Amino acid sequence: MNSLLEHHHAPQLPELMMIDDECSSDHASVDSWMVGLALCAGNSSPSAPVPIASRARAQRMSPGSDLVDSLESTQTMLGASLRQDAAAAAHQQLLVEQSAMRFVPVADKPAAGRQFATTLTQQLQQQQQQLWAEPSSLDDDLYHSGFGAVAASQPRATSPLFRPPQEAGWQFQASPQLASTYDSGSSFSAATWDVPPATLPLHAPPPPHQLHAGISSLDIPYGYVAEFGAQAPLPCLLRRAVSDNVLDHSVHQQHHYDTGLLASVAEGGVGEDSVGSQGSEGDTVGGYQHAQHASQQPLGLPVSHSAPNVSLLGLERSNSTVRSQLHAAAGSRGGHSAASPRKLSLKLKSQRSRQPAGPRASASAALAHASHRPARLAARRSVVLAAATSSDDDEEYAPASESDMSEAEVSGVAGEVRRSGGGSPALRHESSTGKKKHNPWSLNETEALVEGVRLLGPSKWAEIKKLTVSGICSLLTNRSAVDLKDKWRNLTRVARLSKAVLKSRSHKSTSDIPLELLLTVKELMELAKVEAE
DNA sequence: GTTAGGG
DNA sequence: CCCTAAC
Numbered sequence: 001m002n003s004l005l006e007h008h009h010a011p012q013l014p015e016l017m018m019i020d021d022e023c024s025s026d027h028a029s030v031d032s033w034m035v036g037l038a039l040c041a042g043n044s045s046p047s048a049p050v051p052i053a054s055r056a057r058a059q060r061m062s063p064g065s066d067l068v069d070s071l072e073s074t075q076t077m078l079g080a081s082l083r084q085d086a087a088a089a090a091h092q093q094l095l096v097e098q099s100a101m102r103f104v105p106v107a108d109k110p111a112a113g114r115q116f117a118t119t120l121t122q123q124l125q126q127q128q129q130q131l132w133a134e135p136s137s138l139d140d141d142l143y144h145s146g147f148g149a150v151a152a153s154q155p156r157a158t159s160p161l162f163r164p165p166q167e168a169g170w171q172f173q174a175s176p177q178l179a180s181t182y183d184s185g186s187s188f189s190a191a192t193w194d195v196p197p198a199t200l201p202l203h204a205p206p207p208p209h210q211l212h213a214g215i216s217s218l219d220i221p222y223g224y225v226a227e228f229g230a231q232a233p234l235p236c237l238l239r240r241a242v243s244d245n246v247l248d249h250s251v252h253q254q255h256h257y258d259t260g261l262l263a264s265v266a267e268g269g270v271g272e273d274s275v276g277s278q279g280s281e282g283d284t285v286g287g288y289q290h291a292q293h294a295s296q297q298p299l300g301l302p303v304s305h306s307a308p309n310v311s312l313l314g315l316e317r318s319n320s321t322v323r324s325q326l327h328a329a330a331g332s333r334g335g336h337s338a339a340s341p342r343k344l345s346l347k348l349k350s351q352r353s354r355q356p357a358g359p360r361a362s363a364s365a366a367l368a369h370a371s372h373r374p375a376r377l378a379a380r381r382s383v384v385l386a387a388a389t390s391s392d393d394d395e396e397y398a399p400a401s402e403s404d405m406s407e408a409e410v411s412g413v414a415g416e417v418r419r420s421g422g423g424s425p426a427l428r429h430e431s432s433t434g435k436k437k438h439n440p441w442s443l444n445e446t447e448a449l450v451e452g453v454r455l456l457g458p459s460k461w462a463e464i465k466k467l468t469v470s471g472i473c474s475l476l477t478n479r480s481a482v483d484l485k486d487k488w489r490n491l492t493r494v495a496r497l498s499k500a501v502l503k504s505r506s507h508k509s510t511s512d513i514p515l516e517l518l519l520t521v522k523e524l525m526e527l528a529k530v531e532a533e
Numbered sequence: 534g535t536t537a538g539g540g
Numbered sequence: 541c542c543c544t545a546a547c
Contacts, residue, residue, distance in 0.1 A: 438541075462535060481535065486541070489538090 441479075441487055443512060448475035449484055450491070450517060453524050457531070461485050495521040 441449075452464030452472050461481035466473050476484065494502075495518045502515065 459536070482537095483541080485536070485538095 439478075443514070443517075445475050445479060446487065446491070446513060447517060448472045449479075449487055450520055450524065452476070452484070453488060453528075454520070458488055458524070458528050459485075461488075491518070491521045492525050494518060495525060 448471075449464070451470065452460075452467050455467060455469065456463050461484040464472065464484060465476050465479070465481055479487070491513070494513065502518065
């Protein structure tokens with residue numbers, strides 16, 4: 001297990017900074033914070049994560065920080081989960097020292113100070129132009145452009161699935177890796193974050209039940225990061241996906257990262273509406289951000305730099321075309337008059353509502369098993385992110401605890417995947433000889449299907465099943481392409497019905513399909529119809 | 534290996 | 541859901 005932490009085995013981690021609330025309480029401090037951030041980043045090896053407990057400390061250590069220190073702190077922070085025993089202590093200590101903090105992954109070579117944001121933005125813009133100008137020229141390098149995520153408070157999601165694009169620009173998926181890293185009894189229990197730190201991309205979405213509740217993290221692979229409200233589009237070959245502000249990186253799955261680091265930050269942009277969480281604690285599997293801005297400037301970059309929001313991250317390739325690209329998504333919410341960035345309060349709560357980071361972490365490892373292509377990646381990442389939780393019992397995902405199950409109801413998935421509490425991995429088809437038992441589509445599955453169709457259109461069942469976006473594939477793992485097709489057929493049949501009929505039908509227990517969903521189905525039907533012409 | 538359709 | 545023809 002320790003081997004996981006071994007230097008050569010550990011993929012590069014994002015540099016992390018932890019910043020206390022005060023840092024962002026006013027412009028001045030933010031600026032210096034930025035500087036500190038830059039300094040820190042500039043002076044440390046990209047491969048040496050440098051967690052910093054505070055700005056002060058950041059600046060203190062940045063100049064002379066040596067690798068050892070960095071690594072040590074890193075382990076203290078990220079590897080905490082490895083040492084369950086030490087975790088508790090660390091946790092306590094942290095609670096005392098920092099009641100509110102957050103991670104701020106740092107770019108490896110950010111410009112200093114305020115220019116930070118603009119520079120990044122420019123870079124982003126440039127790259128974006130490139131991307132859109134000659135999509136055919138997209139090469140691996142570009143795909144390695146990176147990803148990032150913003151750690152900022154956001155509304156809790158009530159469904160593992162995102163809402164229609166009109167409502168939410170981004171969908172955020174819970175990252176099992178993160179959950180593992182931060183939730184496994186470490187001092188940074190995921191469940192304690194109102195908002196998650198950045199996450200590495202998920203090449204292979206985790207099984208549904210791994211969409212651990214309690215953390216809403218961004219999973220924006222190959223993309224830019226969105227600040228609250230503001231967001232930048234993601235370069236993507238699938239225009240369709242882009243237009244929906246949904247990133248589909250499934251096409252890039254085969255690529256592999258050598259170093260993954262993200263950086264993200266930003267502040268300020270936290271809109272007033274994104275502060276409170278809306279769901280009950282931890283009932284969230286994914287959070288999404290309502291980004292009205294999205295539709296307004298789908299491809300635009302966040303404009304306002306009034307607040308130093310920046311998110312970026314660079315990824316370098318192994319074959320080292322050393323093209324560490326930075327992506328930024330800065331921008332404050334329009335209309336957010338407050339000059340000063342809003343405080344982010346990522347509270348550390350002592351209670352560990354939903355634990356089993358253990359199983360989850362192992363799941364991460366299992367993830368490697370599960371996915372063939374991305375195995376390497378997954379493995380790697382799981383090493384890093386999952387923080388080496390002694391996941392020995394990989395193979396199958398450890399069944400989620402019952403307690404989770406209840407919550408899982410939200411994600412519907414969990415229940416789906418494994419209803420055999422604690423028992424064998426009995427997947428409903430069991431019964432050696434018997435035929436498949438009728439297992440009705442859950443709303444989540446249905447939503448996933450609809451979303452899949454939205455992204456790829458009908459008749460792309462096989463592909464839809466692979467969509468990693470918002471865990472679609474996870475939700476649909478138990479459904480065959482034919483199933484999808486059949487279900488879609490049924491959906492369209494129903495959607496075709498007139499409202500009146502629908503209404504009378506609504507009394508029936510079988511029609512648990514939200515009218516809203518049916519309407520979107522209808523839309524998609526027509527859309528497909530039009531396209532067919 | 535997938536998809537379209539009828540059963 | 542199953543089965544199968546047709547890709």
